[in-house]
Amino acid sequence: MKGATLKDVAREADVSIASASRAINGLDNVAEEVRRRVLEAAGKLRYVPHGGARSLVMARTNTIGVLLPDIYGEFFSEIIRGVDVAARARGLHLLVSGSHGDINEAVAAVRAMGGRVDGLLVMSPFVDSQDLAAVLPLNLPLVTIASRIGRVEQGSISIDNFGGAMTAVKHLVDQGCRTLAHISGPASNFEAQERRRGFLEAAERALPGAICPMFEGDFTEESGYRGAKAFLNACAQAGEPMPQGIFVANDMMAVGCLLALREAGKSVPDEVALVGFDDIPISRFVSPPLSTLRVGVFDLGRRGLELLVDAMERDSLSDGEDRESGEGVIVSPELVFRDSSRRRPAPT
Amino acid sequence: MKGATLKDVAREADVSIASASRAINGLDNVAEEVRRRVLEAAGKLRYVPHGGARSLVMARTNTIGVLLPDIYGEFFSEIIRGVDVAARARGLHLLVSGSHGDINEAVAAVRAMGGRVDGLLVMSPFVDSQDLAAVLPLNLPLVTIASRIGRVEQGSISIDNFGGAMTAVKHLVDQGCRTLAHISGPASNFEAQERRRGFLEAAERALPGAICPMFEGDFTEESGYRGAKAFLNACAQAGEPMPQGIFVANDMMAVGCLLALREAGKSVPDEVALVGFDDIPISRFVSPPLSTLRVGVFDLGRRGLELLVDAMERDSLSDGEDRESGEGVIVSPELVFRDSSRRRPAPT
DNA sequence: AACGCCGCTGTAAGCGTTTACACAAGTTTG
DNA sequence: CAAACTTGTGTAAACGCTTACAGCGGCGTT
Numbered sequence: 001m002k003g004a005t006l007k008d009v010a011r012e013a014d015v016s017i018a019s020a021s022r023a024i025n026g027l028d029n030v031a032e033e034v035r036r037r038v039l040e041a042a043g044k045l046r047y048v049p050h051g052g053a054r055s056l057v058m059a060r061t062n063t064i065g066v067l068l069p070d071i072y073g074e075f076f077s078e079i080i081r082g083v084d085v086a087a088r089a090r091g092l093h094l095l096v097s098g099s100h101g102d103i104n105e106a107v108a109a110v111r112a113m114g115g116r117v118d119g120l121l122v123m124s125p126f127v128d129s130q131d132l133a134a135v136l137p138l139n140l141p142l143v144t145i146a147s148r149i150g151r152v153e154q155g156s157i158s159i160d161n162f163g164g165a166m167t168a169v170k171h172l173v174d175q176g177c178r179t180l181a182h183i184s185g186p187a188s189n190f191e192a193q194e195r196r197r198g199f200l201e202a203a204e205r206a207l208p209g210a211i212c213p214m215f216e217g218d219f220t221e222e223s224g225y226r227g228a229k230a231f232l233n234a235c236a237q238a239g240e241p242m243p244q245g246i247f248v249a250n251d252m253m254a255v256g257c258l259l260a261l262r263e264a265g266k267s268v269p270d271e272v273a274l275v276g277f278d279d280i281p282i283s284r285f286v287s288p289p290l291s292t293l294r295v296g297v298f299d300l301g302r303r304g305l306e307l308l309v310d311a312m313e314r315d316s317l318s319d320g321e322d323r324e325s326g327e328g329v330i331v332s333p334e335l336v337f338r339d340s341s342r343r344r345p346a347p348t
Numbered sequence: 349m350k351g352a353t354l355k356d357v358a359r360e361a362d363v364s365i366a367s368a369s370r371a372i373n374g375l376d377n378v379a380e381e382v383r384r385r386v387l388e389a390a391g392k393l394r395y396v397p398h399g400g401a402r403s404l405v406m407a408r409t410n411t412i413g414v415l416l417p418d419i420y421g422e423f424f425s426e427i428i429r430g431v432d433v434a435a436r437a438r439g440l441h442l443l444v445s446g447s448h449g450d451i452n453e454a455v456a457a458v459r460a461m462g463g464r465v466d467g468l469l470v471m472s473p474f475v476d477s478q479d480l481a482a483v484l485p486l487n488l489p490l491v492t493i494a495s496r497i498g499r500v501e502q503g504s505i506s507i508d509n510f511g512g513a514m515t516a517v518k519h520l521v522d523q524g525c526r527t528l529a530h531i532s533g534p535a536s537n538f539e540a541q542e543r544r545r546g547f548l549e550a551a552e553r554a555l556p557g558a559i560c561p562m563f564e565g566d567f568t569e570e571s572g573y574r575g576a577k578a579f580l581n582a583c584a585q586a587g588e589p590m591p592q593g594i595f596v597a598n599d600m601m602a603v604g605c606l607l608a609l610r611e612a613g614k615s616v617p618d619e620v621a622l623v624g625f626d627d628i629p630i631s632r633f634v635s636p637p638l639s640t641l642r643v644g645v646f647d648l649g650r651r652g653l654e655l656l657v658d659a660m661e662r663d664s665l666s667d668g669e670d671r672e673s674g675e676g677v678i679v680s681p682e683l684v685f686r687d688s689s690r691r692r693p694a695p696t
Numbered sequence: 697a698a699c700g701c702c703g704c705t706g707t708a709a710g711c712g713t714t715t716a717c718a719c720a721a722g723t724t725t726g
Numbered sequence: 727c728a729a730a731c732t733t734g735t736g737t738a739a740a741c742g743c744t745t746a747c748a749g750c751g752g753c754g755t756t
Contacts, residue, residue: 005741005742005743006742006743006744007742007743017742017743018744018745021743021744021745022744022745025744049742049743050741050742050743052741052742052743053741053742053743053744054742054743054744055743056741056742056743056744057742057743057744057745058743058744
């Protein structure tokens with residue numbers, strides 16, 4: 001009942017445990033006859049090697065730990081996919097964990113991964129991530145994704161949120177919007193901060209002195225809906241028209257925003273143009289289709305893992321020498337121009 | 349550089365390795381003074397326990413392995429979320445792996461998980477899953493999700509695909525559709541088979557003798573698009589009208605189908621009514637919103653994990669005695685009536 | 697015939713933990 | 727004041743595996 005061990009297999013095949021190990025691992029210094037007997041015994045006993053024991057002695061797990069703020073949603077699941085594909089290509093396995101925004105959970109997760117993984121892929125966009133950094137076992141190769149953890153010595157890959165936001169604003173202005181608004185992500189989120197900063201900077205540059213209403217959401221569809229409502233109410237009360245263009249800090253909120261505008265009878269993009277961020281799959285399907293800034297989320301995951309693998313290899317070769325090489329890959333989002341911001345046939 | 353071990357901590361704190369272990373694990377038979385010293389040393393050395401070693405001696409990993417056909421997409425990511433939430437609540441970690449439809453990959457993944465997990469949550473909807481069953485280490489608790497693996501002794505949780513398909517067809521007929529068609533999933537997929545069977549059975553019952561065109565897709569948006577095109581072409585060639593109702597075996601394909609119909613200028617639902625399956629998030633947002641059969645995918649994952657945990661506990665208590673209890677939970681999908689199938693104000 | 701080699705096999709030492717057990721104090725007890 | 731606990735600590739075995747090393751035949755060379 002207890003799961004056969006190598007010793008059991010060895011006894012069954014009537015060889016030493018060393019030979020059994022060799023036979024099973026396909027080493028070549030084993031007589032054919034012995035190998036046959038061992039494999040047969042292993043099959044009969046349904047032997048499955050004990051990964052824990054193996055990694056203990058080999059000091060290698062072939063597993064990498066992935067720590068995400070959350071494990072689901074279009075965005076994260078796409079990251080995981082990227083990581084998974086790249087990992088699979090290298091025969092690595094994934095130990096995933098969601099920290100659910102709680103830094104203590106993240107710390108617990110990291111501890112639990114200790115000794116079970118060869119490297120860590122961490123995404124923790126919370127501004128106070130320093131606490132996390134303090135806990136990370138410093139002997140493990142680590143790559144951060146779109147995070148703001150101090151450890152520059154190791155690799156990191158991030159998104160040009162600031163630049164993306166500026167692109168979005170410029171695009172709205174190009175489309176003829178003369179009044180702008182912004183629905184931001186939570187202030188505790190690093191990426192949200194950057195996008196907000198990009199919005200303000202670009203808005204000030206294009207429309208100097210203009211006052212742009214802002215609403216702080218939390219990246220959920222529902223908060224986007226609330227944001228749009230807030231703008232609608234404020235404008236109705238002040239007797240002002242709606243802003244001509246709204247830059248929403250992520251697509252999920254933009255979708256909520258769209259729903260609220262539609263409900264209020266505002267036409268998108270003619271009365272209000274909308275640009276989101278991320279290009280999640282849904283964005284193509286809402287109507288009107290959502291203009292957005294495409295972040296190669298899949299690639300983010302894939303390249304993150306590749307960076308990590310590089311770091312691991314470097315790590316195992318040179319034993320702790322030249323570990324500077326602060327590889328800071330930054331990917332730039334790309335504007336996807338769809339109908340939600342297509343204002344005039346020929347913007348003069 | 350090599351990552352501090354318990355021995356290092358013990359030396360640093362000038363106690364025995366046993367005391368160090370006790371202090372760190374919070375056992376109570378440790379002098380306060382010693383505990384303090386040990387914890388301090390651990391902090392200083394950035395000690396992180398080696399999970400592999402720990403699980404080796406404790407015969408417990410607090411990790412459960414999750415094997416899915418794929419790791420991404422709305423459907424699977426929602427399952428993972430359910431599993432993750434339930435696992436987190438019990439302090440368990442997740443070792444996930446996508447088999448990418450390849451049975452050999454699945455086998456490899458299972459082997460790699462051996463000795464690293466306390467239980468296995470497997471979803472493998474391929475009809476020939478018997479091969480997989482043969483490999484599964486028989487000492488591990490196992491729960492299958494929407495699969496067709498022989499091992500009934502262990503728990504399983506599945507979807508009533510047949511019943512759901514019948515509901516869909518009945519609904520289309522209620523809406524006044526007198527000619528029906530079906531876009532199915534791949535024949536190698538167990539769930540697709542069941543949905544197809546339900547479609548045929550219900551169609552035959554409601555419209556005896558009617559011939560229903562069918563198209564075999566592969567669950568991707570693109571194949572749904574192709575399916576609709578195929579119907580359009582066939583009807584154009586034969587000079588017949590389009591089927592009044594199409595039951596599409598999953599929402600992703602239904603979305604593709606919708607796009608093709610819109611492109612062809614067919615109005616949905618007036619000319620062709622559409623019902624999908626799964627209720628993925630996108631379905632609410634396409635226009636018209638897609639009628640579908642909601643499967644509590646999140647719950648599928650959550651309950652699957654709970655089932656597994658139950659099995660694990662039963663397993664550890666009674667040492668291999670009453671291990672029948674083939675818990676076969678079956679969840680029934682529920683019709684979500686949206687505009688894509690809303691045909692007449694008052695269906696006579 | 698003695699020698700070195702080669703191919704195969706077994707013995708045993710670890711890998712980093714936990715934990716049963718023994719042991720040395722100090723603290724009641726009778 | 728010795729016996730009996732209590733409390734804290736250390737020693738060492740075990741978990742399942744890999745692998746360096748030694749051993750042992752049989753082979754081809756001098």
